[in-house]
Amino acid sequence: xxxxxxxxxxxxxxxxxxxxxxxxxxxxxxxxxxxxxxxxxxxxxxxxxxxxxxxxxxxxxxxxxxxxxxxxxxxxxxxxxxxxxxxxxxxxxxxxxxxxxxxxxxxxxxxxxxxxxxxxxxxxxxxxxxxxxxxxxxxxxxxxxxxxxxxxxxxxxxxxxxxxxxxxxxxxxxxxxxxxxxxxxxxxxxxxxxxxxxxxxxxxxxxxxxxxxxxxxxxxxxxxxxxxxxxxxxxxxxxxxxxxxxxxxxxxxxxxxxxxxxxxxxxxxxxxxxxxxxxxxxxxxxxxxxxxxxxxxxxxxxxxxxxxxxxxxxxxxxxxxxxxxxxxxxxxxxxxxxxxxxxxxxxxxxxxxxxxxxxxxxxxxxxxxxxxxxxxxxxxxxxxxxxxxxxxxxxxxxxxxxxxxxxxxxxxxxxxxxxxxxxxxx
Numbered sequence: 001x002x003x004x005x006x007x008x009x010x011x012x013x014x015x016x017x018x019x020x021x022x023x024x025x026x027x028x029x030x031x032x033x034x035x036x037x038x039x040x041x042x043x044x045x046x047x048x049x050x051x052x053x054x055x056x057x058x059x060x061x062x063x064x065x066x067x068x069x070x071x072x073x074x075x076x077x078x079x080x081x082x083x084x085x086x087x088x089x090x091x092x093x094x095x096x097x098x099x100x101x102x103x104x105x106x107x108x109x110x111x112x113x114x115x116x117x118x119x120x121x122x123x124x125x126x127x128x129x130x131x132x133x134x135x136x137x138x139x140x141x142x143x144x145x146x147x148x149x150x151x152x153x154x155x156x157x158x159x160x161x162x163x164x165x166x167x168x169x170x171x172x173x174x175x176x177x178x179x180x181x182x183x184x185x186x187x188x189x190x191x192x193x194x195x196x197x198x199x200x201x202x203x204x205x206x207x208x209x210x211x212x213x214x215x216x217x218x219x220x221x222x223x224x225x226x227x228x229x230x231x232x233x234x235x236x237x238x239x240x241x242x243x244x245x246x247x248x249x250x251x252x253x254x255x256x257x258x259x260x261x262x263x264x265x266x267x268x269x270x271x272x273x274x275x276x277x278x279x280x281x282x283x284x285x286x287x288x289x290x291x292x293x294x295x296x297x298x299x300x301x302x303x304x305x306x307x308x309x310x311x312x313x314x315x316x317x318x319x320x321x322x323x324x325x326x327x328x329x330x331x332x333x334x335x336x337x338x339x340x341x342x343x344x345x346x347x348x349x350x351x352x353x354x355x356x357x358x359x360x361x362x363x364x365x366x367x368x369x370x371x372x373x374x375x376x377x378x379x380x381x382x383x384x385x386x387x388x389x390x391x392x393x394x395x396x397x398x399x400x401x402x403x404x405x406x407x408x409x410x411x412x413x414x415x416x417x418x419x420x421x422x423x424x425x426x
Contacts, residue, residue, distance in 0.1 A: 011042035011108040016385055019105040020327040024098065027075035035076065035101075036064060037196035041203035042108040044210040045119050052218075053183040055388040056108060057210065061190035062395040063104045066376055067097045069398075076101060085402045086369040092340070095333040096373055102327035103380040103391075110385035120206035127152050131162040135169055135233065142173060142215050143222070150212040155205060158198055167192050167277060168233040170211070173219045175282050176227060180293050181258065182265030184218045185286065189268050189277060229282050236276035240283040242269070242405070249405040251298045252290060253397055253414045254309065260393030260418050262294050267396035270403050306360060306409040315353035315417035322382040322423045330381060337377060341370050348378050353420050360409050360416075368408045372398050375415045383423040393418050 007026065010019040026035050039060055046056035067076055070093045071084040088096070114120070129137070134157050141149035157166045171189045178185040191211055196203040230237070242249075252266040269286045272278050278286075302308065324330070337345040344367075347356040363371060379394040394415050401411040 007038050007105065008042050011105065012045065012113055014109050014113075016106045016109040017326075019109040020102040023105040024102055024328045032076050032078055033197065034200065036060070036194065037200035037203040039101075039104060039108065040194050040196050040207050041200075044203070044206040045113045046108070046111050046210075047114045047119075048112045051181060051183065053181075053187055054111075054210070054214075055392070056111060057191040057194065057207070058187060059107060059388045059392055060104065061194050062392045063100050064194060065399070066391075066395050067100050069402075070097050070373065070376075073097050086372060088369055088373055089340070091336050092333075092370070092373055095329050095336055096377055099327060099329035099333045100376070100380055102329055103325060106325065106327060106385045107388060120209035121148075121151075122202055122205050124148070124151050124155055124205060124209075126156045126159060128156060131157065131160055131165055131234075134160070134162070135165050138166075139169065139173065142212070142219050145216045145221075147212055147216045150216055151209055154208050154212055158195070158204070158208065163195075164235060165233045168237070170215070171272065172229050172233075172278050172282055173215065175278060175286050175289075176224050177218070177220050178265070178286065178289050179218075181261040182268070182289070182293065183261075186265060186268050187214060189272060227281075227285055230279045237279040239276050240273040240280040242273050242283065242287065245287060246405060247298065247301055247304075248287070248291060248294070249400060250301065250304050250410065252294050253400065253406050253410060254299075254304050255294050256393070256414060256418055257293065259389040259422060260396070261389075262290070263400070263414070263418075264389075264392055264396045265293065266290055266405075267399045267403075270400060270405055274403065304410075306407075306413050309413060310357050310360070314357055316420040317353050318351045318420070318424070320424075321349060321351065323384070325381055325383065325385055333377060334381065337374060341374060344371060345374055348374060348416065349382075353416070356416055357413065360412055363409070363412070368412070371412055375412065375419070379415075379419055379423070387423075390419055390422055 007019060007022040010022055023035065040057065043056035043060050046054035048054055067073065069084055069086050070088055071086065076097060134153050138150055138153035138157060141153055154166060170192060171185070174185045174188040188211060191207065195207055198204050249266050252262040256263040269283065269290060273283045347359055350356065375394050379390040383390060397411045397415045400406045401408050
């Protein structure tokens with residue numbers, strides 16, 4: 001385990017290249033669950049608060065899912081993942097998956113971290129009671145701004161195996177006042193999707209520390225008026241259909257907002273609706289929040305078709321290409337892209353945004369997986385090592401396509417436009 005701890009220490013010491021190298025070496029000596037636990041441990045120490053949301057745990061969740069979407073990988077994934085929405089050649093899949101986790105390790109080393117005196121605490125004394133009583137104590141502590149009391153309760157809930165209660169209550173609390181960027185909902189639902197198992201004691205407790213530290217600052221003291229979710233959190237809620245909100249979702253993707261938050265928020269709502277993470281009352285409450293965030297001047301489907309969007313305007317042109325981000329698999333990945341889909345790949349990175357936009361309407365159904373993989377690579381290979389939104393957004397837009405909320409051509413166009421806008425300054 002000492003070798004594995006080196007990855008965590010490399011992140012804490014901001015040694016980006018060592019972190020990328022170490023995570024590349026870990027599959028030969030560690031189970032995939034241990035690798036992700038260590039990455040989440042490092043993410044739990046992420047201190048940056050420019051938007052009062054540490055984005056590290058959100059990015060871990062996005063990149064973990066991106067790797068799953070690319071297809072099977074016995075080194076980085078367990079056997080419980082579902083069918084992949086992407087069909088990729090082995091060379092592209094393997095190099096992209098390996099680079100994505102290396103890119104994540106570089107990010108975790110590049111961002112600001114809590115100092116030892118202010119960061120996560122371990123070996124918190126657990127309290128014992130019934131799951132319902134512990135859930136009540138957890139909520140009360142959050143409302144009263146008592147971090148350590150909330151932490152004790154949440155660790156006890158997790159130790160009792162009450163994950164569904166913990167997930168549903170936490171995400172419902174985060175839905176009460178998600179803010180105009182959706183952070184207070186996005187962070188908990190992403191973090192709990194990646195909660196390390198309790199057997200990984202330090203990562204498990206550090207991640208729950210991070211969660212409760214955030215919640216006690218962001219959740220309101222009282223439930224908002226008009227918000228009345230169901231009281232039973234012991235089981236998953238029934239899935240909620242949001243198909244009638246297709247136009248809203250297209251608008252959220254086109255008018256993606258600051259650093260893409262509207263589309264990211266929309267994606268997390270859609271996933272929660274599908275999985276029954278929260279009940280239908282909460283989903284519709286969140287939909288109303290999304291409407292406010294995207295603005296009231298929504299345009300109809302005909303005006304947000306890809307053809308119309310390209311005719312009206314183009315995305316951002318570059319005077320200079322963004323900086324490259326290096327890791328053990330960045331070279332092999334870029335070589336594969338250059339040699340096998342250089343036409344699309346070159347167009348995506350051309351200084352003229354229209355080079356790729358002009359091709360989107362001619363992309364065939366069997367090519368979307370390659371385009372999607374190339375956009376994942378574009379977001380990860382370029383820009384600043386401490387950037388997160390470009391990768392989170394790329395995953396969210398294509399996730400919305402998988403859920404049937406937006407078409408593939410719109411996902412490709414808007415991912416391209418967001419990356420062109422933010423790769424050089426996220």
